[in-house]
Amino acid sequence: MENLSAPPPPDLAALRAAMAAHAIDAVLIPSADPHLSEYLPARWQGRQQLSGFTGSVGTLIVTADFAGVWTDARYWDQAAVELAGSGIELMKIPSGASLLYIDWLAARLHPGQSVAVDHRVLGLATARLLADALSARGITLRVDLDLLDAVWTDRPGLPEAAVFEHAAPYASESRAARLATVRAAIAALGADRHFMSTLDDLAWLFNLRGADVPFNPVFLAHALVTPDAATVFVGAGKVAPELVARLADDGVAIAPYEDAAAALAALPAGAVLLIDPRRITAGMRDAVPAAVTVVEAINPSTLAKSKKSAADVAHVRATMEQDGAALCEFFSWLEPRLLDTRRPPLTELDVDTHICAARARRPGFVSPSFGTIAGFNANGAVMHYRATEQAHADIEGDGMLLIDSGGQYLGGTTDITRVVPVGTPSAAQRRDFTLVLKGMIALSSAQFPRGTRSPLLDALARAPIWAAGVDYGHGTGHGVGYFLNVHEGPQSISPTTAPEPHTAMEPGMITSIEPGIYKPGRWGIRIENLVLNVDAGSTEFGQFLRFETLTLCPIDTRCLELALLRADERAWLNDYHQQVRSRLSAHVDGAARAWLDLRTEAI
DSSP: OOOOOOOOOOOOOHHHHHHHHTTOOOEEOOOOOOTTTSSSSSGGOOHHHOOOOOOSSSEOOOOSSSSSEEGGGGGHHHHHHTTTTTTOOEEOOOTOOHHHHHHHHHSSOOOOOOEEEESSSHHHHHHHHHHHHHTTTTTTEOOOOOTTHHHTTOOOOOOOOOOEEOOOTOSOOOOOHHHHHHHHHHHTOSSEEEEEHHHHHHHHHTEEOOOOTTBBBBOOOOEEESSSSSSEEEOOTOOOHHHHHHHHHOOOOOOGGGGGHHHHHOTTTTTTEEEOTTTTBBHHHHHHOTTEEEEEOOOOOHHHHHHHOHHHHHHHHOOOOOHHHHHHHHHHHHHHHHHTTTOOOHHHHHHHHHHHHHHHTTTTTTESSSSOEEEEEEGGTTTTTOOOOSOOOOOOOOEEEEEEEEEETEEOOOOEEEEEEESOOHHHHHHHHHHHHHHHHHEEETTEEEBBBBGGHHHHHHHHHHHHOOOOSSEEEEEEEESSSSSEEEEEETSSSOOOOOGGOOOEEEEEOOOOOETTTTTEOOOOOEEEEEEEEEEEEEEEEEEOOOOOOOOGGGGGGGSSSHHHHHHHHHHHHHHHHHHEEEEEEHHHHHHHHHOOOOO
16 A cells, blocks of 8 residues: 655755844755765755655755745656645756756845855856856855855764775776876866866776765765875874874875865966866865866766776676576566465565665675666656665555666665566557666667767667657666776766766676656656676777676566567577576576576566
8 A cells, every 4th residue: 555645844944044143045055065976975865855845856945935845857756746735846857957946046036135055065067057046036055155064953963984995906007007197187178186076086086985874885075185295184093003103105185075165276376276166065176276277077086987997897797697696596586476365465675675685695696776666557667766664565466666766885876777577567558668668678788989978878768768759758778887986977978967078888888778658647667787898899980889788687578568578679688698597507506496487487
């Protein structure tokens, strides 16, 4: 039975009182921390704390007589439920218009009024757009106030989890080698220093990992790299003395987390500093002295870590076998349990519990890579649905169960979505499932020139779905880290991503392919694999790339409308299933092996 009751309405009175005390007319609270992370430590969950909306993307704006959360199509259904009765409006952002709230502020406020936002959590690129729009209307932008501290009386402190080393054999390259790569890129851009704040860049560069952010093995830190030294600004006590010593051997010093801005302020006149305006906050930029020359470009580490080495890829392939074996064990438990009418029906929460337990039994497993999405029928149509004790569904009757899950392993990060039938799926559900599979096959089979801008590939997956007069409101693919963030740039297969030079597809990149169809209030279907960019040979027109599918798990053929598949599409699916069976057979036995053999039978 579904339970979709909304949380109690938040109280914004204290925030409005603080605004009045500081003569502020509007407050902007982004979903961000000082590192512009997608997933946030508890201390910077202010937007969620004040609004009750739990999605990972959203911007809260509060005025004296209005409060609204701006979020995109992935979260509209979720936000509608969570904001119901709160007095906070859902402000729907169309695809590709993530900064629409800036136009709203400029139009809503009057000359002489003021907007406050904490520049310590405001991206530099966004801050510039905001300042330009407001100043053109005579509106003052205040960036020196953190009104959350005034109203969030039990605000959490900084996370204290220990930092640990990502060591050989899983770390395929030394710290010294990675620092040399980044230093060469810094010099090539005409800079002699580089400041970094993005957590996955830091973790990659220094071969370190942590547990400060749920599901992402990263730690809160900033770093300053010079030609012959590097400093990591991290919380006291988080790095053990023996690790401090090993870092020192590579010319890396540890300094207090709170000293990062002061280190920027102390840069000497004439220094040339490289920063990435999309990956640094306005607060950190404001700390740089005027006498320092600033060069702006994408972090060199962002490009470097997206291209996995041959050794990394070997570990990822082995990890995919372990992850696939865990899924065989899970699904071999799930299917008979769904048919057992002698016991209470399973819930979406049970799916999360058992799929995480199956992965935890596998070697090298560290944690889930994100919160499991298990949505039955209507809940599957909520793109970022998350079952909770207060709001979840029983899995009974006829329909489709969407399961999007993943794991963090020492040898890689996984992310997979499968849909399984419950009872008897309808003809319309089978049709939608087949259209989604056709989209996945179309893109998975593509060959394209090296350097193709990743957003341009998006239409290949949508074409079979568009042909049926259907579309979906999210990107088709995101980059994936190597025992790092499950969402990683710079590549993104999405119509809302600008096809800029840094989005070029290069060998070694790992990306998801995950088309979908969502029928609000009825069902949602998404099929997701991770793929690797590999060489497809060269012609007189240059080098070409293709995708190697990394994910190893059967796609449920019981959900298919076979008449909609062409012969080449059937061949792709049969070939994929043959590979899945071949690669996973040695890792499973008993019921899991029997399930694997059954679900990989040719069609």
